Amino acid sequence: MTATDPAVAPARTLRPDQVDLRIDLGPMVLANPFVTASGCFASGQEINRFYDVNRLGAVVVKSITLEPRAGLPTPRMAETGSGMLNAIGLQNPGIDAWMAKDLPWLQRAGVPTIVSIAGKTAQEFRILAERLRGVPGIIAIEANISCPNVEDRNIVFACRETATKEVISQVARVSTVPVFAKLTPDVTDIVSIAATARAAGAAGVSVINTLLGMAIDAETRRPRLGAVMGGLSGPAIKPIALRAVFQIHQALPDLPIIGMGGIRTVTDVVEFLLAGASAVAIGTANFANPLVAAELLDELPRWCAARGIRSVTELRGGLRL
Amino acid sequence: MTSIVSRGSTSSVQGRSSGPLRAMCEVLAHRRVGGYQALTFVAPEMAERAEPGQFISVAVDGAGTLLRRPFSIFSVSQHGPWAGTVEIVFDVVGPGTKWLAERSKHDVVDVVGPLGKPFPLPAQPVSCLLIGGGYGAAPLLYLASELQQRGFRTDIILGAKSQDRIFNAIEAKRLSATAQFTTDDGTLGTQGKVTDVMDRVIEQARTGVIYACGPMPMLAAVSHVARRHRIPCQVAVEEAMACGVGVCWTCVVPYARKEGVANLRSCMDGPVFNGARIDWDRLGMGETPAPPPAPGGDAPGDGA
Numbered sequence: 170m171t172a173t174d175p176a177v178a179p180a181r182t183l184r185p186d187q188v189d190l191r192i193d194l195g196p197m198v199l200a201n202p203f204v205t206a207s208g209c210f211a212s213g214q215e216i217n218r219f220y221d222v223n224r225l226g227a228v229v230v231k232s233i234t235l236e237p238r239a240g241l242p243t244p245r246m247a248e249t250g251s252g253m254l255n256a257i258g259l260q261n262p263g264i265d266a267w268m269a270k271d272l273p274w275l276q277r278a279g280v281p282t283i284v285s286i287a288g289k290t291a292q293e294f295r296i297l298a299e300r301l302r303g304v305p306g307i308i309a310i311e312a313n314i315s316c317p318n319v320e321d322r323n324i325v326f327a328c329r330e331t332a333t334k335e336v337i338s339q340v341a342r343v344s345t346v347p348v349f350a351k352l353t354p355d356v357t358d359i360v361s362i363a364a365t366a367r368a369a370g371a372a373g374v375s376v377i378n379t380l381l382g383m384a385i386d387a388e389t390r391r392p393r394l395g396a397v398m399g400g401l402s403g404p405a406i407k408p409i410a411l412r413a414v415f416q417i418h419q420a421l422p423d424l425p426i427i428g429m430g431g432i433r434t435v436t437d438v439v440e441f442l443l444a445g446a447s448a449v450a451i452g453t454a455n456f457a458n459p460l461v462a463a464e465l466l467d468e469l470p471r472w473c474a475a476r477g478i479r480s481v482t483e484l485r486g487g488l489r490l
Numbered sequence: 491m492t493s494i495v496s497r498g499s500t501s502s503v504q505g506r507s508s509g510p511l512r513a514m515c516e517v518l519a520h521r522r523v524g525g526y527q528a529l530t531f532v533a534p535e536m537a538e539r540a541e542p543g544q545f546i547s548v549a550v551d552g553a554g555t556l557l558r559r560p561f562s563i564f565s566v567s568q569h570g571p572w573a574g575t576v577e578i579v580f581d582v583v584g585p586g587t588k589w590l591a592e593r594s595k596h597d598v599v600d601v602v603g604p605l606g607k608p609f610p611l612p613a614q615p616v617s618c619l620l621i622g623g624g625y626g627a628a629p630l631l632y633l634a635s636e637l638q639q640r641g642f643r644t645d646i647i648l649g650a651k652s653q654d655r656i657f658n659a660i661e662a663k664r665l666s667a668t669a670q671f672t673t674d675d676g677t678l679g680t681q682g683k684v685t686d687v688m689d690r691v692i693e694q695a696r697t698g699v700i701y702a703c704g705p706m707p708m709l710a711a712v713s714h715v716a717r718r719h720r721i722p723c724q725v726a727v728e729e730a731m732a733c734g735v736g737v738c739w740t741c742v743v744p745y746a747r748k749e750g751v752a753n754l755r756s757c758m759d760g761p762v763f764n765g766a767r768i769d770w771d772r773l774g775m776g777e778t779p780a781p782p783p784a785p786g787g788d789a790p791g792d793g794a
Contacts, residue, residue: 208738215736215758218509231739240753246732246740250554253732257739260753403556456733457549457557459602460504460512 181477185470189480192226194447195372195425196347197308199226199281202442202481203466206429206452207232207285207311207351207375208257212271213278216455220463223280226448229375229427230271232287232313235297237263241318247384247393252405252431253453254382256396258318259287264300276306285351287313288336289324295339302345309346312336312371315353315378317400327353327378330365341370349427351375354406354413360420373425375450376417377410403453407431411444418445418486433461435468442484503535510605510735511535517597518575525654526625527591528564529599530577536603537566537574542633543726543762546576546603547734552585559586560734560757562703562726563604564628565635576603579628579657605734606761609633609701609724616698617643619691619721620666621684621712623704624650627657629726630703634665643667645695649684649708653677667695685711692719700724702765710775713765717777723765729756744769 190201204227205213212230213222222228240260247254261267264286275282284307288294294312301307314326314336326332333350341348350366352359354377363374379400384393392398410430417426428446432438433454441449451462458464473481505511515531522528536546540563547558561578568574582591593599609629612618618637620630627648637644646666650656651674659678663669670687671679680687684704691697697719702712703726716723729741736758745754746767754760770776 211737211739218735219505219512231737239751240739240742243740243742244730245742246730246738248555248557248732251556253556255732255738255740260739260742453556456738458512458600459733459735459737 183474183477183479185474188470188473188478189482190470191480192447192482192485193425194309194347194427199448201226201466201469202438202448203462204283204427204448204450205229205455205462206450207313209452209455212267212275213280214271214274216459217278219459221278223278224466225280225462227281227283227308228275229283229285229311229450230275231261232259232285232316233261233264233267233297234259234287235264235293237261237266242395244393244395245399247399249382249384249401250405252401252403253456254384254394254399254401255379256318256394256399258396259316264297268300268304272304272306280306281308282306283309283311283349285311285313286340287316289319291332291335291339294336295343298340298344298348302343307346309349309372310340310344311349311351311375312340313351313378315351317353317355317379317381317398318396325353325355327351327362328356330361333362333365334369337366337369337371347372349373349375351378352413353378353380354409355381359413360416363417363421363424367421367424373427373447374417375427375429376413376446377406377430380406380409402431404431404433407437411440414441414446415444415488422486433457435465435472438465438469439472439484442481443486443488445486445488447485508539510603512600512602514598515576515601517593517595517599520594523579523658524656526579526581526657527587528577528579529590529593530575531599531601532573533576533601533603534568534574536576536601537568540566540576540604541608542636543609543629544604544606545734545761546578546601547605547731548578548590549600550586550589552589555586555589557732558602558734559590560605560731562626562629562761563632565632576601579625581625602734606757607759609726609762611636611640612642612699615640615642617645617695619645619647619688619695619697619700621647621688621700621702621704622649622657623684623708624655625657626702626704626708626726626728627662628703630701631658631661631665633701634662638665643695645691645697646670647672647684647687647691649673649704651675683711684708685715688712688715692721697721700765702726704728706773707775709765709768710770710773713768713770714777717766724762725765725768726761727756727763727768729761731757733757744772
């Protein structure tokens with residue numbers, strides 16, 4: 170889109186480069202609202218083959234655990250109606266190998282990095298956060314307390330207020346950067362979990378993780394995932410994600426929210442901002458199009474400019490009720 | 491008719507000057523080869539960068555589909571009026587491949603590639619045996635043409651359920667010193683499995699290296715025979731993929747490394763692997779007899 174003649178263009182129309190994309194995420198300012206959903210972007214290098222990932226507001230890396238994890242048996246993925254199930258099982262090289270191999274690249278490339286951490290206990294979460302103290306390039310920690318692909322699904326921390334409080338308070342106590350709690354919508358009341366996370370010291374919440382689901386092959390009578398159940402993502406979950414962001418923002422309007430769940434188009438992005446998200450994470454859409462986050466980053470200022478929106482922060486919570 | 495996507499027109503091509511890229515590619519040809527479909531895309535940059543064993547992933551628009559479909563590259567042409575083309579072979583197994591089968595000349599399709607690691611070529615002249623199952627023959631015929639250009643002896647074994655599932659027997663004969671066919675029902679060549687004729691070909695051709703592509707149980711069986719003959723064996727796996735670009739960790743294969751067995755991504759660390767180092771036992775396809783088949787172990791490249 171090019172500059173239009175002000176005499177004929179509607180008075181409120183801007184040029185895309187006049188749109189301020191910066192957003193506040195609690196104590197942080199991101200260059201733009203686009204981050205990546207953990208587990209959908211590895212640690213950035215693979216997608217950097219297609220574009221400079223340091224253009225994004227931040228990269229949220231695939232969850233890191235204390236020890237290396239081999240992950241779950243295949244098949245790990247099943248495509249479902251407008252969505253997909255995954256059961257990867259937090260496969261990752263462990264914090265030591267990640268800091269030795271992946272982190273240096275992120276630092277060299279100047280990628281604002283949010284490290285997703287996952288532990289089996291609150292203590293493991295704390296140790297992970299301690300290892301990340303004062304490390305250059307890391308702008309925040311995302312505590313993944315809601316991964317559905319864990320051995321004991323009764324220990325999904327974000328399903329219980331007490332467990333949420335324990336993990337987030339331990340991480341927040343030792344972390345030198347803001348802590349975001351990644352929440353699951355598989356709860357009776359996500360607002361109370363978000364409020365608990367905030368009270369325990371979370372700077373914000375990442376909403377939502379995948380929903381626990383399953384798929385069955387009628388012919389073979391087998392589950393389509395090796396792990397039987399897995400996390401549902403993609404456009405199929407977008408209405409649920411919007412609802413969760415909306416509910417949390419209504420109850421806790423000052424709490425920064427990274428909204429995610431099925432975002433694929435620029436209007437999806439805008440809808441999440443209107444519901445109350447400050448930033449948006451692109452997840453499954455990266456699988457369908459490795460360039461999607463960069464394309465949305467180019468499209469959002471055009472969308473705003475055409476509507477005379479000077480700053481994307483104007484959109485946050487702008488839902489008309 | 492001028493090409494929609496031509497060399498130098500960069501507007502529809504995104505990516506770096508090397509490695510994989512994304513392009514909107516015009517369909518130049520859609521043909522049937524035996525029981526399979528073949529699509530040729532105008533993709534000059536990809537044609538220039540592709541090597542045998544690599545794949546492309548294609549965005550499809552079938553009912554309820556979300557993810558790209560990965561396909562081994564069957565052939566590339568870098569010259570001619572269309573500047574450069576890439577051809578893939580597939581079978582209609584679900585809504586994604588059904589949609590793809592409905593594409594015709596001049597349709598435009600969203601393609602990412604070339605992806606994955608190619609077949610490593612022998613450093614010095616050696617007798618090569620290429621073994622393909624079903625449309626797993628496609629990347630091997632691409633490899634065979636490269637080996638032929640280098641003057642290496644190439645023997646080919648293709649196997650399938652029946653004659654119409656053998657991909658491109660004519661091309662296999664043209665590109666090889668000897669070509670053998672095996673079918674489960676005996677409608678072409680020897681009745682049986684590719685491994686039933688391997689020993690004989692290896693002895694006659696003094697095979698020095700084996701390349702294979704096809705369903706996992708076939709690759710397991712071929713790897714076991716290769717190991718018995720102490721012949722290096724490179725296999726291209728057909729694992730179900732979500733992203734194809736290395737970020738989702740869906741398409742993993744258990745692989746023995748110095749530090750122990752690790753789940754490697756077939757889209758990034760493969761699809762070509764050293765067959766001797768894949769942990770077939772863990773996949774329920776070990777050399778010990780009669781293991782139960784692993785769920786999804788014979789999944790085609792396009793699971794939907």
